[in-house]
Ligand code: SF4
């Protein structure tokens with residue numbers, strides 16, 4: 001029940017496959033325990049503009065104008081030295097779609113005018129998540145963005161809204177349709193990474209956990225959709241996103257918790273398992 005409530009509060013009656021997420025960088029300047037993108041243990045990695053352009057071109061071929069929009073996240077996306085160009089590329093391929101940029105806000109004071117110009121010209125909405133270290137500046141920046149003619153908003157309460165789906169390294173969780181339907185991540189905001197579409201951040205970013213702790217969570221070709229296979233259609237993608245993937249066997253929803261208080265990561269495996 002709690003999963004359903006959470007799913008409904010996060011996504012409403014939103015169908016799957018309408019929003020797509022891009023990770024501008026993998027790392028972050030704010031190491032939150034339980035980060036669902038594994039950013040505290042991720043290496044410094046920046047999306048290449050060429051790869052982004054290739055992937056968005058392929059995404060447009062696949063979905064056309066049928067989607068709601070793109071979300072740019074990280075890690076912390078403002079760490080990307082060419083974040084303005086990332087925004088322009090998103091706008092180039094999806095000019096009429098919503099464009100949201102999520103940030104913890106800590107770098108906003110240091111951003112060059114070029115970045116704010118890009119947000120304004122591309123009608124990108126800047127969504128700030130207020131965590132302990134960024135609460136005051138978040139409120140200040142909502143007003144500043146408004147004065148700059150840029151749409152801004154606050155995201156969920158970063159202080160209290162950490163959700164944890166503990167990973168089960170044995171991979172023995174029961175996968176079925178009902179259960180996947182309760183997952184508030186799968187298919188609602190699919191991630192695009194290196195020519196692949198993943199239904200959730202867990203499977204997309206699990207390589208960081210494996211590299212850092214030496215774990216062995218396996219991702220197979222059945223866990224993602226091949227963005228560059230020109231024989232596949234948007235209907236195929238929607239079908240793919242409707243169903244659980246083999247990787248779901250690692251997610252232990254019996255021990256799911258929500259409303260976890262924000263804290264700095266100690267980079268310990270029990271933050272994710
Ligand atoms: S600010 Fe966001 S991306 Fe960065 S560590 Fe915290 S939850 Fe993860």
Ligand code: SF4
Nearest residue numbers: 183186200247248251
């Ligand atoms: S792997 Fe499956 S169950 Fe786990 S978060 Fe992703 S979609 Fe949900």
